[in-house]
C-alpha cells in the first residue's frame with residue numbers, strides 16, 4: 001500500500017463559490033503536483049466540482065425508504081440514529097458491539113471529494129467527511145484467515161417502510177475483498193459538506209467506495225463481519241447476471257440492459273450533457289493494481 005491517501009482538496013476548498021473557481025484554476029494548472037491520478041487533467045478537474053447539498057440530499061437511492069429518488073428524503077427522518085452501534089464480528093481479535101462514539105473515538109475525520117457513479121448511469125460529486133475503513137479494521141484486529149469484509153444495514157421495519165416490499169433480500173448487504181476494504185480510498189463516511197450525515201444519505205455512518213458502482217456503498221451500517229468466504233450481497237443475489245460482486249465502474253462492460261460508457265451528471269444545469277464514464281470512475285491509477293491479471297468482464 002502506497003501509504004495514506006491524501007485528498008488534494010479540503011472542505012475549505014468546496015465553499016464558498018468563489019473558492020470553487022480558485023480551486024479549479026489551481027487544479028487545472030498543477031496537474032503534475034496533485035497528479036497521482038486523482039486529478040489527471042483539466043476535464044477531470046472540472047467534473048470534480050461538487051454537487052449542491054440540495055442535489056445530494058434530494059436525489060437518493062435508499063430502498064429501505066422506497067424506490068423513488070425522492071422517497072428517502074421524504075421518509076428517512078423516521079429512522080432513529082441515536083443511539084447507534086455497530087456489531088463487529090467474525091475473524092477479528094476484538095469482536096463486540098461498539099457504540100457510534102466508541103467507533104469515532106480517536107478517528108481523524110477528513111474531507112474526501114469523490115465521484116459517485118450509480119450503476120443506473122447517473123453521477124454526482126460528493127464532499128464526504130469520514131475516515132479510512134482501514135483505520136477501524138486495524139483497531140479491531142483482522143485475523144490471518146480473513147479475506148472479505150461483509151456489511152449490513154439497519155433492518156427495522158417499523159422505521160423503514162420499504163422493507164415491506166421484497167425488492168431485495170433484507171437487510172441490505174454488501175461486501176468487499178479485504179484488500180479493497182483496506183485501500184486508502186475506501187472510507188466510512190459520517191457527514192457531507194461538514195454536516196452530520198443526513199438520514200437519506202446513510203446516517204450515521206455508511207461506506208463509500210468511489211471506484212465501484214454506488215450500490216456497493218452501503219448505508220446506515222450496523223454490522224461488519226470479517227469472513228473467509230465471499231459474503232452475500234443484496235443486488236448480486238437479486239440479479240447475479242446484472243450486478244456482480246466486484247461492480248467496479250467500467251465504461252467497457254455494459255449492463256445487460258444499458259450502456260455504461262456514459263453517465264448523466266446530476267445538476268449539470270446549462271452544461272447538462274452526458275459525460276464519458278471513466279475507468280474505475282477516474283481512480284484507475286490508485287486501484288487498477290488490485291485487479292492485475294483479472295478479467296474485468298468475467299469478474300464484473
Ligand SMILES: Nc1nc2c(c(=O)[nH]1)N[C@H]1C(S)=C(S)[C@@H](COP(=O)(O)O)O[C@H]1N2
Nearest residue numbers: 060061062063118153172214215217218219
Ligand atoms: N442500505 C442501502 N444502501 C445503499 C442503497 C440502498 O438502497 N440501501 N442504495 C445504494 C445505491 S444504488 C447508491 S447509488 C448509493 C446512493 O447514495 P446517495 O443516496 O448518498 O447518493 O447508495 C447505495 N447504498
Ligand SMILES: [Mo]
Nearest residue numbers: 118119214215
Ligand atoms: Mo446506485
